[in-house]
Amino acid sequence: xxxxxxxxxxxxxxxxxxxxxxxxxxxxxxxxxxxxxxxxxxxxxxxxxxxxxxxxxxxxxxxxxxxxxxxxxxxxxxxxxxxxxxxxxxxxxxxxxxxxxxxxxxxxxxxxxxxxxxxxxxxxxxxxxxxxxxxxxxxxxxxxxxxxxxxxxxxxxxxxxxxx
DNA sequence: GCCAACGTTGGC
DNA sequence: GCCAACGTTGGC
Numbered sequence: 125x126x127x128x129x130x131x132x133x134x135x136x137x138x139x140x141x142x143x144x145x146x147x148x149x150x151x152x153x154x155x156x157x158x159x160x161x162x163x164x165x166x167x168x169x170x171x172x173x174x175x176x177x178x179x180x181x182x183x184x185x186x187x188x189x190x191x192x193x194x195x196x197x198x199x200x201x202x203x204x205x206x207x208x209x210x211x212x213x214x215x216x217x218x219x220x221x222x223x224x225x226x227x228x229x230x231x232x233x234x235x236x237x238x239x240x241x242x243x244x245x246x247x248x249x250x251x252x253x254x255x256x257x258x259x260x261x262x263x264x265x266x267x268x269x270x271x272x273x274x275x276x277x278x279x280x281x282x283x284x285x286x287x288x
Numbered sequence: 289g290c291c292a293a294c295g296t297t298g299g300c
Numbered sequence: 301g302c303c304a305a306c307g308t309t310g311g312c
Binding site for chain 3: 289290291292293294295296297298299300
């Protein structure tokens, strides 16, 4: 008898002007490395808790109507974000370069479902069952956040996911 | 474009 | 180790 693996659920924010869910869909095999996370708490989630098969809600922030647009799954667990060492990258980290080692972590994710009805922030705010979602809390800036299983499936229910 | 909330930096 | 100053995020 094998133990059922514990799957985690996450939400990752992205600014669609920089990288959108559709950009992820269009990437080779719909896979990309999620570079540029420069917050320790978010990094620690990716380093310590992201497991292959975990499911991720992809959320667009900093736009008129912030919303969850799709679902991705983790296909590679945490590894060093080498963009921190590349002076040409927007995510260059001078300190990391000096040390010759990147303290930052990235993961690879693959788009699996597009939400036919993107679930807007407004919609979630009007949904009592979503009230405690981290992304809705005042001042919640964390770009990588845990999501409960209940909230994950609630968003899917509201969004009419289509398999890619 | 504004600004509240938050994280980081650096002087002391 | 405190905390003011500063920079960034991101909703509105």
